[in-house]
Amino acid sequence: MKVARWDLIERVPLGDYKVFRVRKDVARSPRTGLPHDFFILEGSDWVNVVALTAAGEIVLVRQYRLGTGTESLEIPGGCVETFDDSALHSARRELLEETGYGGGTWTFLGAVDPNPAVQSNRCSTFLAEGVTLVGPQTPDAGEDIVVELHRVEALPSLVREGQISHALVLAAFQFWSLHRAPPR
Secondary structure, three states: OOOOOOEEEEEEEEEEOOOEEEEEEEEEOOOOOOEEEEEEEEEOOEEEEEEEEOOOEEEEEEEEEOOOOEEEEEOOEEEOOOOOOOHHHHHHHHHHHHHOEEOOEEEEEEEEOOOOOOEOOOEEEEEEEEEEEOOOOOOOOOOOOEEEEEEHHHHHHHHHOOOOOOHHHHHHHHHHHHHHOOOO
């Protein structure tokens, strides 16, 4: 069964805050006919990278996140910049900048809508197999990143223990799991 589309009445830009823009959409409910206000965060698309070394280690990054006020253990990732040719180009660039790792064989695993209720962007996940350390980290000015290599077998424990709790990282792991699963 399909859901009826809401008719857009008005779109009003409210502010530009570098990382995202805020807009107000006024849309009419197809069920009630009444208008409702929705506040939308517009931002760049994002990329995540599940990066694996030939030795069977996954490249993770640890950084402090002000949103939660905690350390976060994550996979490398970031914004698709306007100067990037593609999401794949962004993923390769982010992996190199954040970790110093590069090379390998790359596969697109999938994309998710981080929060379609209030965000307009998408997050694409790539698998990079056989990466090697090719240079130093060159993080952005607003990043302080510690690179950690973990055995792939340790990931379930890291998730169960709450060390990895970033929702988009968990979505990336799900894509990776589906990629690794034998076809039925």
